[in-house]
Amino acid sequence: MDELRELYQQIILEHYRNPRNVGELPDATHKAEGNNPLCGDCLEVALRIINDHIVDIRFRGKGCAISQASASVMTTLLKGKTVKEADELFERFHRLVTGIESPSAQPGTLAAFAGIREFPSRVKCATLAWHTLRAALQNVPEVTTTEE
Amino acid sequence: MDPVATPLSETIVTTWRADFPILQRTVYDKPLTYLDNAATTQKPRTVIEVLRHFYSTLNSNVHRGVYYLSEQATEHYEAARRTVQQYLGAPSPKEIVFVRGTTEAINLVAHCMVRTRLREGSEIVLSHMEHHSNIVPWQLAAEQTGARLRVIPITEQGELDLDHYEALLTERTALVAIVHVSNSLGTINPVRELIQKAHERDIPVLVDGAQAIAHLQVNVQELDCDFYAFSGHKVYGPTGIGALYAKRRWLETFPPYQGGGDMIRQVTFERTLYNEIPYKFEAGTPNIAGAVGLKAALEYVQALGLDTIATHERTLLEYATERLQSIPGLRIIGTARQKAAIISFVVDDVHPHDIGTFLDREGVAIRVGHHCTQPVMSFFGVPATSRASFALYNTLEEIDRFVAALQKAVAFFRM
Ligand SMILES: Cc1ncc(COP(=O)(O)O)c(C=O)c1O
Numbered sequence: 001m002d003e004l005r006e007l008y009q010q011i012i013l014e015h016y017r018n019p020r021n022v023g024e025l026p027d028a029t030h031k032a033e034g035n036n037p038l039c040g041d042c043l044e045v046a047l048r049i050i051n052d053h054i055v056d057i058r059f060r061g062k063g064c065a066i067s068q069a070s071a072s073v074m075t076t077l078l079k080g081k082t083v084k085e086a087d088e089l090f091e092r093f094h095r096l097v098t099g100i101e102s103p104s105a106q107p108g109t110l111a112a113f114a115g116i117r118e119f120p121s122r123v124k125c126a127t128l129a130w131h132t133l134r135a136a137l138q139n140v141p142e143v144t145t146t147e148e
Numbered sequence: 149m150d151p152v153a154t155p156l157s158e159t160i161v162t163t164w165r166a167d168f169p170i171l172q173r174t175v176y177d178k179p180l181t182y183l184d185n186a187a188t189t190q191k192p193r194t195v196i197e198v199l200r201h202f203y204s205t206l207n208s209n210v211h212r213g214v215y216y217l218s219e220q221a222t223e224h225y226e227a228a229r230r231t232v233q234q235y236l237g238a239p240s241p242k243e244i245v246f247v248r249g250t251t252e253a254i255n256l257v258a259h260c261m262v263r264t265r266l267r268e269g270s271e272i273v274l275s276h277m278e279h280h281s282n283i284v285p286w287q288l289a290a291e292q293t294g295a296r297l298r299v300i301p302i303t304e305q306g307e308l309d310l311d312h313y314e315a316l317l318t319e320r321t322a323l324v325a326i327v328h329v330s331n332s333l334g335t336i337n338p339v340r341e342l343i344q345k346a347h348e349r350d351i352p353v354l355v356d357g358a359q360a361i362a363h364l365q366v367n368v369q370e371l372d373c374d375f376y377a378f379s380g381h382k383v384y385g386p387t388g389i390g391a392l393y394a395k396r397r398w399l400e401t402f403p404p405y406q407g408g409g410d411m412i413r414q415v416t417f418e419r420t421l422y423n424e425i426p427y428k429f430e431a432g433t434p435n436i437a438g439a440v441g442l443k444a445a446l447e448y449v450q451a452l453g454l455d456t457i458a459t460h461e462r463t464l465l466e467y468a469t470e471r472l473q474s475i476p477g478l479r480i481i482g483t484a485r486q487k488a489a490i491i492s493f494v495v496d497d498v499h500p501h502d503i504g505t506f507l508d509r510e511g512v513a514i515r516v517g518h519h520c521t522q523p524v525m526s527f528f529g530v531p532a533t534s535r536a537s538f539a540l541y542n543t544l545e546e547i548d549r550f551v552a553a554l555q556k557a558v559a560f561f562r563m
């Protein structure tokens with residue numbers, strides 16, 4: 001049970017139950033759809049980027065608590081950031097959930113996902129939103145999480 | 149349901165359980181509750197012992213050596229073929245081809261159909277509840293030949309729409325390929341009727357028996373199917389071995405599947421004479437130990453009795469179905485009148501993946517996901533389900549443990 005509480009931290013459950021920035025983004029400049037073939041989950045991430053700044057970001061789709069919370073947290077962290085900063089956050093998140101970097105080095109909400117390293121089969125759930133984000137930024141319309 | 153009233157005494161199941169060494173182990177300090185039998189079954193000690201015995205005392209190649217060991221290995225391998233033949237009620241061991249499993253069996257038939265029967269405009273009829281392994285090989289075959297797939301629809305209960313099926317059978321239909329028991333819905337399809345209807349129009353039928361083989365008495369002559377495919381690992385046997393039953397006339401007219409050793413009679417660079425059936429379809433060194441292990445597994449099941457096992461599994465299915473319904477917001481996906489011991493379900497507010505992780509920490513192994521049946525998932529409008537599937541060694545107590553863990557998970561996420 002302790003490890004489950006580590007995985008499903010309050011922040012994660014809270015974002016799962018009340019996800020932020022959900023829905024369609026009508027004036028999106030960047031958009032991608034991500035699929036996790038393992039569980040059939042799919043997610044759309046849409047951004048409005050002006051002068052290299054993410055002025056708005058939304059997501060929609062169905063998924064488990066981890067993938068929904070991860071998408072929600074991601075959107076809250078990225079609003080107002082530059083594309084370069086978004087890329088850096090992607091890298092940090094990746095290092096965090098794969099256990100390369102310790103949680104203490106992360107902003108609070110990201111650190112909540114550190115428990116996932118104990119659940120290798122769930123890492124893909126956490127990274128789906130982030131991979132989809134990266135695809136959107138690179139103008140790749142569709143992405144599939146085939147690794148981690 | 150009162151456990152005391154079960155048709156099978158607890159002691160029998162306890163004895164059966166003792167045959168499976170893995171059931172002694174714990175995960176996360178909890179007893180292992182293995183409810184993912186539709187993915188693969190656990191192995192009884194006799195199967196494990198037979199593998200050890202084969203490699204310790206009999207190992208050598210088959211159909212090649214003139215020495216004692218090779219003759220012995222060949223004898224055991226061919227005895228395994230006869231056991232499969234008897235288990236399926238096939239007329240002859242020549243109609244049993246050893247393969248890696250159901251997937252390879254279906255690919256073998258698809259490959260041969262491409263070379264013999266399928267052409268531009270041909271139609272392959274399959275159902276909406278097929279496993280990907282009974283869809284993708286036919287898509288590949290269709291791509292190569294210009295044939296088309298036609299799909300038998302399913303109902304809200306997860307049964308085949310039989311009226312629609314008949315309408316799909318035409319002079320263009322080259323083959324019907326149909327699952328005997330659905331791995332994601334548990335539905336037992338009326339394959340005998342389906343085959344009759346197809347045969348009235350001279351259409352051959354392939355049956356995917358992957359899930360049926362451990363639960364139902366299968367007799368290919370009574371079914372009159374043209375092909376029957378199954379995997380050893382789903383019937384308490386080793387992985388990497390399975391069998392294809394095919395009516396002799398098909399095997400005799402089919403070209404080889406793969407080329408190599410064992411499948412030939414004579415090779416020159418100009419021309420090769422193929423071996424007789426079934427060896428024509430078994431190129432290269434086969435999974436000899438696997439075949440011997442499969443024989444032990446089938447004999448184990450026969451010794452217990454498929455009817456006895458089925459009675460027990462029905463008790464498990466009914467009990468689990470009833471217990472699950474006590475969970476608010478739980479919906480069972482697949483409510484056919486005829487079902488094998490497989491239950492798929494979804495729960496409001498809780499994603500299958502989260503359920504799977506939660507149950508895992510309680511020692512309960514179930515499958516979550518799309519179960520290689522994405523068309524079924526989209527039909528029911530869910531990305532995934534949770535699935536518990538039972539085997540002869542499961543108990544009512546394990547179902548209680550499973551349901552208790554599920555209740556805990558649901559409470560956790562609904563808080
Ligand atoms: C209905 C059905 N068909 C085919 C298969 C494929 O079997 P295998 O992976 O052993 O080849 C499975 C296994 O999951 C199945 O359940």
